[in-house]
Each structure stands twice: as structure tokens, then as C-alpha cells.
Amino acid sequence: MPDTSRPLYNLGSINIDHVYRVPHLVRPGETLASTSYQQVLGGKGANQSLAMALAGGRVEHWGRLGRRDEWALTLLTDAGVGAGALDLVDDPSGHALIQVDDQAENAIILYPGANHGFLDADIDARIDNAAPDGWLLLQNETNGLARAMHRAHERGLSIAFNPAPMHDAVSELPLSSCQLLFVNRGEAAALVSLPEDTDADALLGALGDRLPGVELVLTLGGDGVCYQHGDTRLALPAYRVEARDTTAAGDTFIGHFMAARLAGSDVETCLRRASAASAICVQREGAAPSIPDAFAVEAALAEWPALELQRR
Secondary structure, X not given: OOOOOOOEEEEOOOEEEEEEEOOOOOOOOOOOOOOEXXXXXXXXXXXXXXXXXXXXXXXXXXXXXEHHHHHHHHHHHHOOOEOOOOEEEOOOOEEEEEEEOOOOOEEEEEEOHHHHOOOHHHHHHHHHOXXXXXXXXXXXXXXXXXXXXXXXXXXXXXXXXXXXXXXXXHHHOOHHHOOEEEXXXXXXXXXXXXXXXXXXXXXXXXXXXXXXXXXXXXXXXHHOEEEEEXXXXXXXXXXXXXXXXXXXXXXXXXXXXXXXXXXXXXXXXXXXXXXXXXXXXXXXXXXXXXXXXXXXXXXXXXXXXXXXXXXX
């Protein structure tokens, strides 16, 4: 059972996703008919909260949602996400236009909307009311990240950060105050000014030099995931599955990893459960609708061959 004495607070985006299935991603100047369309709950923050709750974890979502999209709030609360500090506002919700092609690749246009409406006082009040031994989870789809990190660190919260979508301003954030940093290959390379095709070991080495006290989780898509903290470096390959849609795979990984972590599991267990959850996710379509629950992950771990963990 999850350790309910250490809650997770997620200062995160809530988006309304408009998902179009297309033969290929639209090229400049091209008009392309989609073969299907869905409107679903999305946003990296909402996805990660949903994954955390479905994995059996305790999570409170700190977000802002347009009143006309209250149905999205219902989806979160029905899944077990706490919403006592989630504000319904008159501003339009954040939303995304998502293309998904026949190779399961995607392209996304993001409008931040209400997600960028946090005032300093909003962030301060939430952190001041948080349990000081809890965790704060952040992504890069809301405003106020630097203030949230500073105030959370002062409060004694452990901080987990996923700097997606990545941009130059991330490097100016107080990243050394984080306990956990979740990055993909492109984000890792940008943080240490290396080419994106740099091998994983070199990326981890450079990140470790820059942030020596931070636990690093480097997700590599079909090449698996690596973990590094101090002298410990682990690598786990990916499950070989046929991907239909990679949207929310990284968010699913983070939510299930954090649920296992707050339940007191060791790093290996966290990696295995999160990897299985992501493998299930990519076989389904959509963002939030593709996120599996703990029962699906348990069934996959029991049925699929065990992945071989490498210690480097």
C-alpha cells in the first residue's frame, strides 16, 4: 500500500487535448484529412496526477481549469486525484492540438491558457499548507516554477521535476534544490549543452557533474531508462511492444515511478513498474485514456518476461 504519510502535491498543467489521427505529420503548406478525432483530458500535470492516482498513490493536484471544462475535473477526482486546491477560473483552459501518425509519432501545438495564471500568492498559500515532509512534483507547463522550488525547499518538501517542454529558461531554475529530475535524451542534452545524439552514459556523467546531489532518471524511449545517484548507475531496457500512440508515455512513467517511490519501494522496483506502465500506455490511443492502473501493471509484470537490470 502507498505510504499515505508522505503525500505528493503536483503543481501542474491541465489541458484539453484535441487529438487527430493522421497518415503522417502535416508538412508545411499541406492540408491533410484526419482519420479520427478525440477530445480528451491532457496536460503533463494532469497526466502525471492521473497516473499517480491510478497507480495507487496519494496525490493532490494544484492547477487552474476553465469553468467550461469542469468535466475534466470530474475525470481527475473520479480517479482519486485530490482537487481541494484546484481552481476553476474564467480564463480559457490550456489546450493542445495533437497529431498522431501511423508510426505512433506525434506533433503538438500547445496553448498554455489558465496554466500560466498562477500568482505568487497562489503558490505561497499552497506550499504553506503542504505537509512539510511531502513531495512537490513540477513540470514546465505552468508559470511560477522558480518561486515554487524556492518555497518548497524552504518548507522542507522533496522536489521532483520534469522539465518538459524544454526551453532555455529551465537552466536558470534552482535545479540543485530538486531531489529527483526526470529527463528524456533531448532535455538532458540541452541541460548540459551536448548534442542530442550523445550516448546515455556521457549525458548522465555530465548531468552528474552539474547536479551531483540530484537523483537522475533518464528515459530513452525504445532504449529503456537509466538511473543515477552518486556512484549508483542502473540501466533497464524497454519492453518490446507495438506502439500505437506515444502520447503520455513519459507522464505515465513518472506517475507510476512516484507512486512506487512514495510507497517505499526501492529504485529497481520503481523503474520496473514505471517501465511496464509506459509499455502498456503506448499500446493505447490518447493521453489520459491510455494511462493504465496498478492492476494492469501487476498483470503485465506477471505475464511479460522480466527485464534484465544492468548495474554500471
